Amino acid sequence: MFNKLGLALDGSEHSHRAADKGIKLAKLSTNATIEIIYVVDGSQSKSDVLHYGDTLTVSRKREEMLSIFKEKIEKEGISSHITVLHGLPAETIINYTNETNFDCLILGSRGRSRVQTMILGSVSHKVMKHVKSPVLMVK
Amino acid sequence: MITQKLKTEWLGNIRGDILAGIVVALALIPEAIAFSIIAGVDPMVGLYASFCICLVIAFIGGRPGMISAATGAMALLMITLVADHGIEYLLAATILTGILQLLFGVFKLASFMKFIPRSVMIGFVNALAILIFTSQLQHFVGETWIMYSLVALTLVIIYLLPRFTKAVPSTLVAIIVVTAIAIFMNVEVRTVGSMGNLTQTLPIFALPNIPLNFETLAIIFPYALALAIVGLLESLLTASIVDDMTDTESDKNKESRGQGIANMLTGCFGGMAGCAMIGQSVINVKSGGRGRLSTLVAGLFLMFLIIVLGGVVVQIPMAALAGVMIMVAIGTFDWSSLRNLHKIPRTDATVMVVTVGTVVYTHDLSKGVLAGVVLSAIFFAMKISKVRVETTLESNSIKVYQINGQLFFASVTDLLKSFNFNDDVKKVIIDVSGAHLWDDSAVGAMDKIQAKYEQKEIEVVIRGLNKESSLLMDKIGGISKASGH
Numbered sequence: 205m206f207n208k209l210g211l212a213l214d215g216s217e218h219s220h221r222a223a224d225k226g227i228k229l230a231k232l233s234t235n236a237t238i239e240i241i242y243v244v245d246g247s248q249s250k251s252d253v254l255h256y257g258d259t260l261t262v263s264r265k266r267e268e269m270l271s272i273f274k275e276k277i278e279k280e281g282i283s284s285h286i287t288v289l290h291g292l293p294a295e296t297i298i299n300y301t302n303e304t305n306f307d308c309l310i311l312g313s314r315g316r317s318r319v320q321t322m323i324l325g326s327v328s329h330k331v332m333k334h335v336k337s338p339v340l341m342v343k
Numbered sequence: 344m345i346t347q348k349l350k351t352e353w354l355g356n357i358r359g360d361i362l363a364g365i366v367v368a369l370a371l372i373p374e375a376i377a378f379s380i381i382a383g384v385d386p387m388v389g390l391y392a393s394f395c396i397c398l399v400i401a402f403i404g405g406r407p408g409m410i411s412a413a414t415g416a417m418a419l420l421m422i423t424l425v426a427d428h429g430i431e432y433l434l435a436a437t438i439l440t441g442i443l444q445l446l447f448g449v450f451k452l453a454s455f456m457k458f459i460p461r462s463v464m465i466g467f468v469n470a471l472a473i474l475i476f477t478s479q480l481q482h483f484v485g486e487t488w489i490m491y492s493l494v495a496l497t498l499v500i501i502y503l504l505p506r507f508t509k510a511v512p513s514t515l516v517a518i519i520v521v522t523a524i525a526i527f528m529n530v531e532v533r534t535v536g537s538m539g540n541l542t543q544t545l546p547i548f549a550l551p552n553i554p555l556n557f558e559t560l561a562i563i564f565p566y567a568l569a570l571a572i573v574g575l576l577e578s579l580l581t582a583s584i585v586d587d588m589t590d591t592e593s594d595k596n597k598e599s600r601g602q603g604i605a606n607m608l609t610g611c612f613g614g615m616a617g618c619a620m621i622g623q624s625v626i627n628v629k630s631g632g633r634g635r636l637s638t639l640v641a642g643l644f645l646m647f648l649i650i651v652l653g654g655v656v657v658q659i660p661m662a663a664l665a666g667v668m669i670m671v672a673i674g675t676f677d678w679s680s681l682r683n684l685h686k687i688p689r690t691d692a693t694v695m696v697v698t699v700g701t702v703v704y705t706h707d708l709s710k711g712v713l714a715g716v717v718l719s720a721i722f723f724a725m726k727i728s729k730v731r732v733e734t735t736l737e738s739n740s741i742k743v744y745q746i747n748g749q750l751f752f753a754s755v756t757d758l759l760k761s762f763n764f765n766d767d768v769k770k771v772i773i774d775v776s777g778a779h780l781w782d783d784s785a786v787g788a789m790d791k792i793q794a795k796y797e798q799k800e801i802e803v804v805i806r807g808l809n810k811e812s813s814l815l816m817d818k819i820g821g822i823s824k825a826s827g828h
Contacts (some may be wrong), residue, residue, distance in 0.1 A: 219407055
């Protein structure tokens, strides 16, 4: 039933919890795949370029960070690949998910404080609202 | 092929570019005015600069979709020049800055930017944020609670409005609301008008009115050099950020040349030197701007707004601009570097802090960068000059010295210390397969070691020289041996 899974990550601690749940969900089917989705927004671009220099190193560092999740998934015998997207996190995840037709989108919740949510808004809330496929939000 | 490229760069994204350009123009006004006030010149100087630079860069810049205009980093470098010598010298320095940047681009020196360590760049950005913030403090001196609350209101609008709509830049809405309050409630606060005049005319071409002699050059050259370096630094950093945001590549040398020509022309049209803006470029890309058209629209719409709204602009309270600048400072600061300060290597953290400290102390970004680069070079030499020497006895009469590391002027003293020339052996083998000889000091040290053992009639064999090192040994060693021993 859940064959084609999307796993939206931000690289935080919560991403690991989301990945673990994703693996459990994928194991329910015989040949499920998990696509790791990572969105780079403007401020992430700024701090990554500032810290790692050229864009080549920046993409390599991201690949390294995401391959931890990929290996974790593949170790459980589930095939997986990484997709890096650029744009506003919520909007980009929503558009991509609706184009790709996942059986389920798994989403980590970073758990921002009330003040942060007031200013920045909640990515997971927006995604839940506008994504057409089922969404699993991992707290 | 070329026309195809031009077409995509200009017309590939017409709707997105026009809308984003308008948003950027609106967001540029308060910043251009505030940066002029930081530099100590009329608001028109920053506005003309932003208009000219946007226009020129749209055509000849190397990074489509990047926004260049009057910036805080550049404004901060001009303060003393303007205070000591006046606006005409600033315009001349701006033209010279352009010439230097053009030369940087022509001689493809953009790649030298890679020698500036990351921790220096982070220090640069953080110092810039601190200076923008502290430059606003003067506006608070001797003010009433009315001014404080207007600043607070500005910040509240700037940070909360995006929760409800992202269609208009929140900074502009904040400026409009606060200005309206000041006008309709008739409160007595300082405005842009009290800082300088605003003329509603297009910039005109005029060369700076200064004596063309060596003395003038001696005054403006140090400023121009600092401006050129800081401008390119921020521009190339911004270009990489836009590269990453849009997942495309850009021509950094072309961008250097473009920045140079833009500044030369800006100086001729009465504008102050500028460079690429991280914040505005991010706004542009986020608003959907990708192509050259977005930069052009930003420049044109900015000029249109000044001509139409010039009369209103003078009534903007300084409190509103101070609020915008505080937001710019907060947005510029790299907060992750503060959070991770205890995690990164001690030397990197030191370089970052020294860069920031030097800038805050000297009020000169270029001096901070220089201090940071020099300190990193010293740390690098210290790290790399650590040589490990392991000794083993191969038999009773043969001793092996295994050298690991980089041999050059900074490491040879330690190297010599790790040899015991009183060894009671017949033969010493120096294994350098884990080492690299870099310069004449390294070859000299090897010669010296050999000579000292030979004095005691101990045979020395050097083994495992890599190709480059042995070439160097042959080249220099031959000379020093023939003359020395």
